Amino acid sequence: MFISLTVSSSVLLDIPPFSLNLIQNVQNMLSVDFMQSAFLAGTVLAIVAGLVGYFVVLRHLVFAVEALSHVTFTGALLAAVVGQQPIVGLFGVTALVALAMGLLGNRSARSRDVEVGTVLAWVLGLGVLFLSMYTTTSSGAKGSLGVNILFGSILGLQPQQVQWITIVGTLAIAAILAIARPLLFASVDSDVAAVRGIPVRGLNILFLVLVAISVAAAVPAVGVLLNSALIVTPAAIAQRLVSRPFMALLLSAVIALLFTWVGLTIGFYAPVPISFLMSAIAFLSYVLVATFSRKN
Amino acid sequence: MLITTSLLADAGEVHFSWNPIANLQELFAFHFMQNAFLAGTMIAIVAGAMGYFMVLRGQSFAGHTLANVGFAGASGAALLGGSPVVGMLLFGIAAVFGIDWLSGRTQRAKIPGGQDVAIGTTQTFALGLGLLFVQLGTSYAAGIYALLFGAVLGISDRDIAVIALTAGTTLTGLMAIARPLLFASIDADVAAARGVPVRLLNRLFLILLAFAVAEAVQVVGVLLIFALLVTPAAIAEQVTARPIAAVGLSMGLAIGFTWAGLAVAYFIPYPVGFFITSFAFATYVAVRLRRIRWQPSV
Numbered sequence: 001m002f003i004s005l006t007v008s009s010s011v012l013l014d015i016p017p018f019s020l021n022l023i024q025n026v027q028n029m030l031s032v033d034f035m036q037s038a039f040l041a042g043t044v045l046a047i048v049a050g051l052v053g054y055f056v057v058l059r060h061l062v063f064a065v066e067a068l069s070h071v072t073f074t075g076a077l078l079a080a081v082v083g084q085q086p087i088v089g090l091f092g093v094t095a096l097v098a099l100a101m102g103l104l105g106n107r108s109a110r111s112r113d114v115e116v117g118t119v120l121a122w123v124l125g126l127g128v129l130f131l132s133m134y135t136t137t138s139s140g141a142k143g144s145l146g147v148n149i150l151f152g153s154i155l156g157l158q159p160q161q162v163q164w165i166t167i168v169g170t171l172a173i174a175a176i177l178a179i180a181r182p183l184l185f186a187s188v189d190s191d192v193a194a195v196r197g198i199p200v201r202g203l204n205i206l207f208l209v210l211v212a213i214s215v216a217a218a219v220p221a222v223g224v225l226l227n228s229a230l231i232v233t234p235a236a237i238a239q240r241l242v243s244r245p246f247m248a249l250l251l252s253a254v255i256a257l258l259f260t261w262v263g264l265t266i267g268f269y270a271p272v273p274i275s276f277l278m279s280a281i282a283f284l285s286y287v288l289v290a291t292f293s294r295k296n
Numbered sequence: 297m298l299i300t301t302s303l304l305a306d307a308g309e310v311h312f313s314w315n316p317i318a319n320l321q322e323l324f325a326f327h328f329m330q331n332a333f334l335a336g337t338m339i340a341i342v343a344g345a346m347g348y349f350m351v352l353r354g355q356s357f358a359g360h361t362l363a364n365v366g367f368a369g370a371s372g373a374a375l376l377g378g379s380p381v382v383g384m385l386l387f388g389i390a391a392v393f394g395i396d397w398l399s400g401r402t403q404r405a406k407i408p409g410g411q412d413v414a415i416g417t418t419q420t421f422a423l424g425l426g427l428l429f430v431q432l433g434t435s436y437a438a439g440i441y442a443l444l445f446g447a448v449l450g451i452s453d454r455d456i457a458v459i460a461l462t463a464g465t466t467l468t469g470l471m472a473i474a475r476p477l478l479f480a481s482i483d484a485d486v487a488a489a490r491g492v493p494v495r496l497l498n499r500l501f502l503i504l505l506a507f508a509v510a511e512a513v514q515v516v517g518v519l520l521i522f523a524l525l526v527t528p529a530a531i532a533e534q535v536t537a538r539p540i541a542a543v544g545l546s547m548g549l550a551i552g553f554t555w556a557g558l559a560v561a562y563f564i565p566y567p568v569g570f571f572i573t574s575f576a577f578a579t580y581v582a583v584r585l586r587r588i589r590w591q592p593s594v
Binding site for chain 1: 351354355356357359360364398401412413415416417418419420421423424425427428431441444445519520522523526527530533566567569570571572573574576577580
């Protein structure tokens, strides 16, 4: 279902060489079909990830998100074994697990760490089972499905997937913006928020489901393992740069967008995996900000 | 790992009988199964002991990350033609210092969840690097799967020697710092006040964790070493509050799950990792549901 990752973009077709006329470069890049898809899907995904990520970091849910994104690996492979579209399994299983996590409620940081870890370990074991069932039952060159789920293939997105990502992503953006204010209140001080009549528990669950949706939507493009480059890092950088919450929220989305666009552009000209570029740009930016930010 | 067992089953070489002794004899008849049990046992002992401290310190995320960093190290070493264990150790140690530095910067800036963010960002970068190395190399999907999920039935005698060496080093290191580490894990502030070098211990422990992971990756894989680290320790912690009993129980459980997983996977052609994690998780759920607590005898 995905074009193999091993085919780098520059091999696929004759791409005009990089020129010093930057506008010309952008025009060249956007005239290619798969780059249009990649930019459309990447833009939506980056905004979702940036917005959701701000709250993920604020609420100390980084490890939980990591676990959720591994759940998508198992979910997608389960769907493949049963013969469904991977995307159905992705959304279904991930949303279920998020719901369960929400129902478990708030615990101390350490017991949550252990619980998430234990569930994550088993989910990985299940993923291995489904992977072996999938690779032994299906014939042909389907062995790369697992790798594509793990690392994504944003240049190999199919029109249907782009449609899915755009629709689901736009809905998720709208939902987050709609609940941003009470969610922020509940994230900063849940006790006071509850006293003020904000449905804290309901918000928690709704938020986790939104996280699940955005993680699952991102998997075909950036993959299970590299999700947090767009979710965690932009939000962490934004938090270091500005202190006003809504500014940080917006900045987080903008930074995620920048990582995606820069990654796609470099990846278009250089035969290097886009997922790697995005994670490297994210890491280097974070190191730079950690070194030079005035908040130290 | 998948291939070997199912091939055996296809060839009709696996004979499950209702006579348990015959089954055991058959299980150990093959050299590769002997090696698998030997390596599995050593890894389980180290993982059980390290896991206890990892869970106690709330560092499951760090453990998961070091396992993933191992993926980058092993694929980088494969690309350069070096030893995967050395690659994993180098990357693991680099990651420990990176995480330590980044989270130190963040904590000074008083940003919530600084360590988690540092860990997450480092991990993503390491995985991206791993992807790059794998792609620059030749064997694509097969290489990734072997690293991520291990190859428990393809362990050579040389692997056994390497595992024994790293396992021994890790356990010795852990025993050397166990006492102050326990103190620092239970109450970091009091330990620091008493002059225990809390931050240095944290670094040392994470490096030992990187060792434990590097040793285990060829057998259970990057993704599943984590299961041996976290679940037995989480169960032990539920059952007893006494540290020494908990470490022992955690090691015993890790060995038990590994043996059971290997034995079952020999007769049923599904991955060992699936059985190990499932036995572990089922036990964890059972313990949580029954809420057994052995009161420490005074």
